[in-house]
Amino acid sequence: MKHIIIESLYKIYQGTVETVALENFNEEIDKGEVVAVAGPSGSGKTSLLSCIGGVLKPTSGRILIAGIDITKLSDDELVEYRRDQVGLIYQDFNLINEFSIYENVALPMLIAKKSKSEIDARVNELLKTLDIQRYTKTFPNYLSGGEQQRVAIAVALANDPDIILADEPTGNLDLVSRENVIDLLISKCKNLNKSLVIATHDPFIMERIDRVIDLPKLIR
Numbered sequence: 586m587k588h589i590i591i592e593s594l595y596k597i598y599q600g601t602v603e604t605v606a607l608e609n610f611n612e613e614i615d616k617g618e619v620v621a622v623a624g625p626s627g628s629g630k631t632s633l634l635s636c637i638g639g640v641l642k643p644t645s646g647r648i649l650i651a652g653i654d655i656t657k658l659s660d661d662e663l664v665e666y667r668r669d670q671v672g673l674i675y676q677d678f679n680l681i682n683e684f685s686i687y688e689n690v691a692l693p694m695l696i697a698k699k700s701k702s703e704i705d706a707r708v709n710e711l712l713k714t715l716d717i718q719r720y721t722k723t724f725p726n727y728l729s730g731g732e733q734q735r736v737a738i739a740v741a742l743a744n745d746p747d748i749i750l751a752d753e754p755t756g757n758l759d760l761v762s763r764e765n766v767i768d769l770l771i772s773k774c775k776n777l778n779k780s781l782v783i784a785t786h787d788p789f790i791m792e793r794i795d796r797v798i799d800l801p802k803l804i805r
């Protein structure tokens with residue numbers, strides 16, 4: 586069975602005007618696959634990632650994760666799903682500036698009620714493999730964009746989720762850190778057999794992924 590199966594997915598935003606962000610979207614993603622979701626601005630990339638991540642309820646359709654339809658989960662079950670099975674990475678890093686790098690990476694594990702010794706071992710291991718160990722006690726604002734995004738990768742991997750969703754992860758990075766961050770993100774996900782979905786139009790990312798899913802801009 587495919588790891589992620591999306592069937593007849595619709596996301597329609599209701600406001601003064603109705604916006605169709607996703608219209609009858611269907612897709613299947615294998616465990617361990619690295620895919621890019623491409624499409625012009627407004628084509629629904631963020632909406633799609635948010636639906637897969639359990640952050641946004643689709644208007645209709647099904648999203649099966651390892652055979653379980655997450656659109657049918659209760660609020661409590663969705664909290665668990667997001668905490669244990671999904672890691673999110675954003676364009677603007679989304680770190681907590683009042684927390685040290687150590688605390689940022691520890692936080693998802695604290696929420697998951699892991700033991701102090703387990704958290705300590707895992708934070709140190711993650712910071713080491715992402716080559717940011719020297720920043721353990723530093724705060725996010727003192728790091729470069731590329732370093733902050735490496736911390737964000739560590740946060741996303743903290744609870745060892747099967748799915749990593751990255752929304753334009755290189756959007757705020759310069760050329761050099763862009764390559765470094767993407768090489769690390771993709772190699773980590775490949776080694777750990779994570780399913781990685783990246784919303785992007787970055788040609789550098791396009792060269793390194795398994796497959797592209799194109800979201801055409803809907804004509805309204």
Ligand SMILES: Nc1ncnc2c1ncn2[C@@H]1O[C@H](COP(=O)(O)OP(=O)(O)O)[C@@H](O)[C@H]1O
Binds near residue numbers: 628629
């Ligand atoms: N919270 C929202 N309320 C109303 N419309 C939205 C909302 N979020 C996104 N949209 C609209 O849905 C469409 C798809 O947006 P989005 O998923 O952010 O696309 P992308 O990430 O590809 O730029 C756009 O037309 C956008 O304006």
Ligand SMILES: [Mg+2]
Binds near residue numbers: 630631632752
């Ligand atoms: Mg977007």
